[in-house]
Amino acid sequence: MKFEAGEAAMSWFQKLVPSRIRTTGDNKRTVPEGLWDKCPGCNAILYRAEMERNLEVCPKCGYHNRIGARRRLDQFLDEEGREEIGAELESADPLKFKDSKKYKDRLLQAQKKTEEKDALVVMQGRLKGLDVVTAAFEFAFMGGSMGSVVGERFVRAVKRCLELGIPLVCFSASGGARMQESLFALMQMAKTSAALGRLRQRGIPFVSVMTDPTMGGVSASLAMLGDLNIAEPNALIGFAGPRVIEQTVRETLPEGFQRSEFLLEHGALDMILDRRELRERIADLLAILTHRG
């Protein structure tokens, strides 16, 4: 599935709230802003600050809202000793791609919107004292699509892991390969998968955490190659998009198709973990895999 990042739709409730009491400013979030949110899962009206404390998981029904890459890593890593990797890389637009808009302009627009240079953020840091390299996809950046920069940053993450002999954790959220980079984008699937092969040979753990959504070329490369494949609840995960499948098979898809629970049942995942326990559990799992106390 390949698509453009949709604008986060405003909930009906926000529309009711007068604009003057909405929070504004630099505090950009991928979830809608405002004092109150309506949970897409259970329709409960939730206090914004409480949602933030709860890592954007609905305290009533456990619905997991999407969160941005930087916030994701921020809540996952220890506060001390972080270092970003590959931040200097930017897309070169080798095809001079243009549809209704120039790819260059789409990039600028996405950069402005997300304050990221591309759709993957890589950060070395510590997880409860354990040295790790982490990567997170920014879905708000052109649908988290994988082009040359995403591929190269991911490979640099792997290289750092190989140099230091430390584990890799990746949070994916992507529509797939980036169409505007055509075959260059496709080849990132081979590039990232090959790099992960080296990690595997060296016996260095790779934990893949699939979040909503993880589709297409990202799912069919790095995301499915975890020593441990983990997903957040109810994330859409698959190769082909549900609409494409529906058009091909011409029947309605089964309830829960391509959701985390469906994948767990069909053997594609080791486990589903609630976002609020990811830090604890992955730290425990990595401690076991790396023979630490």
Added chain:
Amino acid sequence: MDMNFLDFEQPIAELEAKIEELRLVGDDNEINIQDEIERLQTKSRELTESIFSRLTPWQISQLARHPQRPYTLDYVAHLFGEFHELHGDRTFADDQAIVGGLARLDERPVMVIGHQKGRDTKEKIRRNFGMPRPEGYRKALRLMRLAERFRLPVLTFIDTPGAYPGVGAEERGQSEAIARNLQEMAALRVPVLCTVIGEGGSGGALAIGVGDRLLMLQYSTYSVISPEGCASILWKSADKAPVAAEAMGITSERLQELDLVDEVVAEPLGGAHRNPAATAKALKEALLRALGEIASLSPDALVERRYQRLMRYGEFTTAA
């Protein structure tokens, strides 16, 4: 309209029809019209040359999907002295959208793996239009590992609209099957030569396309998504497929310029289907040459070289 010819070839089709008519007249009346036939044949060839010298990417993508274009098993018949097809992934099924087997390229034992489309309706369905399910990719992987154990070079032939988008395929882990192949092919300790012979459709193509050399037949295409798919997403209309084909750079010529493809194998005038034997001959020469270039490398050197090549994929800038 002659179905043997594509839209843009209709002027050629008309000339060919005229030549055929003249032949019939000649047979009936015993009048010597050989000169006229020859004149028209020259004209037809010149017209073909002229049309084929300025094909658009969209026209090339139609050629890549031409119903008469040679498929993997057609090339197998021309390329190899022996071929023993091997079936099944040993786990679930034998996916007939991918064929594979042991073969000899001249004297040299090799493993052959390729997508396979069907010729008539019944076979098209049996081959699932060349769209593999996970068991197809897992069969391919099984054969690659077999090749590795017995030190056989792997030759793959790519020709698929894409991996099959179906419920069962998703249930059985289409993504995982593709991803696994990418990882394993990157580290396979035997030479791997990949050739796009028709449609190189995205991840479903790449899943048997990671190797030491990437070859493309002249009128084959390779892209991240079909022109129709790209057009319907970015232009909101599948009718814009010709524009999308142009924008994505899907032709062998463009991809060689972009350094994504190592070698383009020229096709006979009018495309591979006009002369499959000649196409196969050119392909065989290219494969033997490519194999010769890497034959002397040790498995370690081969794998390292392939890995470094993969790591070079991508175009980006480094900001100050």
